[in-house]
Amino acid sequence: MKTIGPGLEYRGAMSVHWNYIDIHIDLLRRLWPESVRLTEQFSEGAREETRRDEVTGSPYRVNLAVTTWQGKEQMTLWTDIDAAPxxxxxxxxxxxxxxxxxxxxxxxxxxxxxxxxxxxxxxxxxxxxxxxxxxxxxxxxxxxxxxx
CATH class of the missing domain: 1.20.5 (Single alpha-helices involved in coiled-coils or other helix-helix interfaces)
Structure with missing residues (x-):
């Protein structure tokens, strides 16, 4: 199973907000032509990652996806369910x-x-x-x- 961890480390601080991830993916897309494949792998790993609820023991998906548009481009933004507003x-x-x-x-x-x-x-x-x-x-x- 692929995991993406709790967030993104940026300048020594861990962020669980998807804004940094969005910026990171956008930069990859511009600077690295293979980033589309990597973005797909990232999304697959994010979709598959699960945890167990500490009280009920039930499995839940760790990462929430929100599909949005920036201009004419569709983007999927990810955030950890435990930190999501x-x-x-x-x-x-x-x-x-x-x-x-x-x-x-x-x-x-x-x-x-x-x-x-x-x-x-x-x-x-x-x-x-x-x-x-x-x-x-x-x-x-x-x-x-x-x-x-």
Missing amino acids: RHIAHKSLVQRREQMVGDAVQLTFDVMHWNRINDVEDPINMPLDLTDDVEWQINAPDKDAEAA
């Missing part, structure tokens, strides 16, 4: 929810298409209310604990 955390979580909605819309189109071209078969019904599924997963035995 509410407005940044809220924006990141809303954007993740919007991605889920987009996936549900595409799933619906795919099901509708399959049902249309296979009208002699029983139609596939794909409920989109995930409330029960989420609760079951939250309350399922911990896979890591079972393996131990």
